[in-house]
Amino acid sequence: xxxxxxxVSHAPFWHDGDSLFQMNLNIMLATLPAVIFGIIQFxxxxxxxxxxxxxxxxxxxxxxxxxxxKKITIGDLDAAVIGLxxxxxxxxxxxxxxxxxxxxVAVIIGKMIFGGIGANPFNPALxxxxxxxLSWKVFFDFDAAYVNYEFNFTxxxxxxxxxxxxxxxxxGLFPLGDLIMGKQVGAIGSTFGLxxxxxxxxxxxxxxxxxxxxxxxxxxxxVTSLCFSMANPDTYAGPAIHLFSGYTLIGAxxxxxxxxxxxxxxxxxxxxxxxxxxxxxxxRNIGAYADGTILAILLLNVVxxxxxxxxxxALGKGVxxx
Amino acid sequence: MIKRxxxxxxxxxxxxxxxxxxxxxxxxIPIPSxxxxxxxxxxxGTRQALIKQGDAVEKGEKLRLxxxxxxYTISPVTGTLTTIDxxxxxxxxxxxxxxxxxxxxxxxxKESITYDLKDDITSADEYLRTLPGAPPLKMLANxxxxxxxxxxxxxxxDLLSTTHQYVTLKFLDEIKExxxxxxxxxxxxxxxxxxxxxxxxxxxxxxxxxxxTSMAYPSNLPAMVLKDHLNIVLPAGxxxxxxxxxxxxxxxxxxxxxxxxxxxxxxxxxxxIIGKQGAQYRVKATIGTPLSKIFKTFSIHINEQDRIIIGGxxxxxxxxxxxxxxxxxxDTVILQDRDIIPELSDYPCINCGNCIRICPVNVPVNILxxxxxxxxxEEAADKYDLESCIECGLCAYVCTAxxxxxxxxxxxxxxxxxxxxxx
Numbered sequence: 001x002x003x004x005x006x007x008v009s010h011a012p013f014w015h016d017g018d019s020l021f022q023m024n025l026n027i028m029l030a031t032l033p034a035v036i037f038g039i040i041q042f043x044x045x046x047x048x049x050x051x052x053x054x055x056x057x058x059x060x061x062x063x064x065x066x067x068x069x070k071k072i073t074i075g076d077l078d079a080a081v082i083g084l085x086x087x088x089x090x091x092x093x094x095x096x097x098x099x100x101x102x103x104x105v106a107v108i109i110g111k112m113i114f115g116g117i118g119a120n121p122f123n124p125a126l127x128x129x130x131x132x133x134l135s136w137k138v139f140f141d142f143d144a145a146y147v148n149y150e151f152n153f154t155x156x157x158x159x160x161x162x163x164x165x166x167x168x169x170x171x172g173l174f175p176l177g178d179l180i181m182g183k184q185v186g187a188i189g190s191t192f193g194l195x196x197x198x199x200x201x202x203x204x205x206x207x208x209x210x211x212x213x214x215x216x217x218x219x220x221x222x223v224t225s226l227c228f229s230m231a232n233p234d235t236y237a238g239p240a241i242h243l244f245s246g247y248t249l250i251g252a253x254x255x256x257x258x259x260x261x262x263x264x265x266x267x268x269x270x271x272x273x274x275x276x277x278x279x280x281x282x283x284r285n286i287g288a289y290a291d292g293t294i295l296a297i298l299l300l301n302v303v304x305x306x307x308x309x310x311x312x313x314a315l316g317k318g319v320x321x322x
Numbered sequence: 323m324i325k326r327x328x329x330x331x332x333x334x335x336x337x338x339x340x341x342x343x344x345x346x347x348x349x350x351i352p353i354p355s356x357x358x359x360x361x362x363x364x365x366x367g368t369r370q371a372l373i374k375q376g377d378a379v380e381k382g383e384k385l386r387l388x389x390x391x392x393x394y395t396i397s398p399v400t401g402t403l404t405t406i407d408x409x410x411x412x413x414x415x416x417x418x419x420x421x422x423x424x425x426x427x428x429x430x431x432k433e434s435i436t437y438d439l440k441d442d443i444t445s446a447d448e449y450l451r452t453l454p455g456a457p458p459l460k461m462l463a464n465x466x467x468x469x470x471x472x473x474x475x476x477x478x479x480d481l482l483s484t485t486h487q488y489v490t491l492k493f494l495d496e497i498k499e500x501x502x503x504x505x506x507x508x509x510x511x512x513x514x515x516x517x518x519x520x521x522x523x524x525x526x527x528x529x530x531x532x533x534x535t536s537m538a539y540p541s542n543l544p545a546m547v548l549k550d551h552l553n554i555v556l557p558a559g560x561x562x563x564x565x566x567x568x569x570x571x572x573x574x575x576x577x578x579x580x581x582x583x584x585x586x587x588x589x590x591x592x593x594x595i596i597g598k599q600g601a602q603y604r605v606k607a608t609i610g611t612p613l614s615k616i617f618k619t620f621s622i623h624i625n626e627q628d629r630i631i632i633g634g635x636x637x638x639x640x641x642x643x644x645x646x647x648x649x650x651x652x653d654t655v656i657l658q659d660r661d662i663i664p665e666l667s668d669y670p671c672i673n674c675g676n677c678i679r680i681c682p683v684n685v686p687v688n689i690l691x692x693x694x695x696x697x698x699x700e701e702a703a704d705k706y707d708l709e710s711c712i713e714c715g716l717c718a719y720v721c722t723a724x725x726x727x728x729x730x731x732x733x734x735x736x737x738x739x740x741x742x743x744x745x
Contacts, residue, residue: 004644007629007663010412010729012636012715013656015664016326018722020672076669118672118723205329210675264675264688314707315545315683316558 024077033195038188042092050087057083088189091145153183158245179244200253209257212269220277247293263308341487348604357610358647382435398589455574456651470566480634483654500575540714559709614644627660636715677717
């Protein structure tokens with residue numbers, strides 16, 4: 001009898017071939033249109049911020065892996081995605097220490113201390129952003145950030161202008177075409193609306209993000225801002241400016257859809273997306289912040305485990321027939 | 323292996339294979355010199371067994387370990403019993419394996435012993451349990467289980483397999499005959515048959531109710547057949563038998579018909595063998611033939627670290643030895659090259675939701691696996707529907723983190739049974 005050693009494992013013996021690496025690589029690919037546009041618009045400093053953000057996020061994870069004596073996990077690109085999205089939300093003029101502090105909070109506090117990938121209750125990139133926003137508010141004044149730039153369009157951050165000057169003042173300053181094509185002042189990766197939408201649609205078609213979240217998110221923005229605008233058109237702006245400025249679209253397609261902190265059942269996903277958007281408009285129209293996307297999504301991250309308990313009944317559960 | 327398609331907005335579809343329209347005769351594997359039989363009972367060292375090494379056995383002879391044994395096996399050849407040893411399966415339950423040396427030549431194989439078969443289930447259970455297709459006669463003969471519906475499965479339950487369909491196409495008359503015998507000996511009022519919707523069958527099934535099953539996996543699994551065609555929802559943690567439904571393969575019905583005609587047992591099992599490049603071979607091999615003999619017939623070489631899968635790619639079992647014998651219920655054997663064996667990981671669940679979207683019975687797999695990883699089996703069953711799982715394996719097939727989800731679930735169910743047995 002020969003003794004050929006066989007591989008023994010459990011069913012199923014097939015796999016569809018997908019992996020974390022593939023998923024994260026595709027997310028990074030999908031951000032490319034917006035990222036490249038941001039680099040063209042804001043020049044070399046944008047490259048610097050993005051590169052530092054991405055690399056420091058990966059290094060923080062590596063350091064944490066080494067300290068906690070765990071397997072090195074940066075190969076799955078999860079930290080890279082966090083770093084990239086984080087960089088996309090920063091102004092191109094952010095100083096180096098600012099970026100590194102942010103990615104530290106995002107990766108170490110937002111992800112690693114909860115147990116790494118899959119265990120984070122909040123979107124890590126958003127947690128890092130919220131930390132920076134509350135600590136150094138001045139760096140998020142996009143008007144001040146780009147004071148040395150010369151643009152061939154209105155060099156005013158749309159949401160800040162809306163907040164502090166009122167809807168009647170900004171009327172006509174931000175044509176819809178300009179906003180969609182990225183002719184606005186904002187963070188590196190959040191200004192090019194068309195690119196973000198294309199990237200988002202790519203991810204939906206590839207099945208890497210769940211369509212229910214961005215769709216209900218955008219519906220929430222439109223419905224809520226329309227309600228406000230119809231109630232008082234002199235005080236509140238319509239859906240167009242809310243949808244295509246600030247972090248709205250990057251939030252809809254890349255931030256709210258983060259796997260670990262968002263629901264997976266259909267109805268909860270719709271609730272989650274819609275109410276995140278409602279919170280954003282409430283903060284923008286009534287609250288103190290010019291753009292509430294970061295805090296709104298974080299708030300819904302907290303609610304996520306509760307709403308995700310709404311789920312269909314499994315087959316044969318509680319059945320006493322026959 | 324079916325890979326993820328580029329666009330996956332809709333969930334992936336896995337379809338059952340359809341048997342080729344005019345199937346060729348299967349290749350007959352010669353009876354090997356040594357046959358291995360598995361007996362579902364453990365050797366008790368303290369007792370004197372009825373059989374011992376060196377015993378002469380006859381073709382069709384019933385082999386039992388002890389006088390009060392309820393389990394038996396039937397020798398497919400006339401020969402000598404050379405080895406009795408114990409064997410343990412992947413969940414650690416032990417059984418006994420017997421090696422029978424075939425000391426008669428190919429040609430001079432004697433006729434099988436004839437049995438005194440009467441028209442009742444006890445008599446059938448007495449001799450016919452190990453017929454090709456493994457008819458569930460033990461269950462049918464059990465007075466504690468009230469069976470009111472028998473479902474004959476002409477649709478294969480796992481992917482790639484076409485054995486049941488082949489048998490259906492070739493031996494339709496014997497299926498009808500066997501169904502009548504089943505009706506007569508069990509006096510079960512309702513007889514149904516599952517047929518893949520795309521399979522063209524000449525003639526009908528007379529009085530038997532036909533269920534046309536969908537080609538999409540997992541519609542042929544017992545729980546799905548119950549739900550889609552019999553309108554019975556299988557309660558969590560129960561088996562179809564608990565509800566009075568018994569599933570029997572088409573081949574078992576054919577074997578029953580033949581056994582009643584000849585009053586003796588048949589030992590030739592029809593199987594689908596799938597080689598490394600996906601080539602399909604249909605074979606007819608005697609029960610007890612080591613798989614390595616079959617692979618050798620087709621010059622399929624087994625290398626180190628390849629994987630031999632008994633059953634289909636979704637629900638099968640991997641064996642650790644190429645000498646694993648052909649068993650009565652073995653419909654498909656797949657040889658998988660070591661280079662294409664998908665790797666598993668020890669990553670935690672990343673909550674991507676792929677399993678939730680593909681689960682046919684709405685089990686919250688993402689939460690369930692967290693409980694199973696922490697050995698919280700009771701909680702998993704009470705709150706997160708562990709027992710509702712119909713074991714189709716789709717969740718592990720789509721898992722982005724490559725967690726062996728199906729293995730966790732099987733282990734969870736196994737441990738849960740142990741826990742409940744202890745209480």
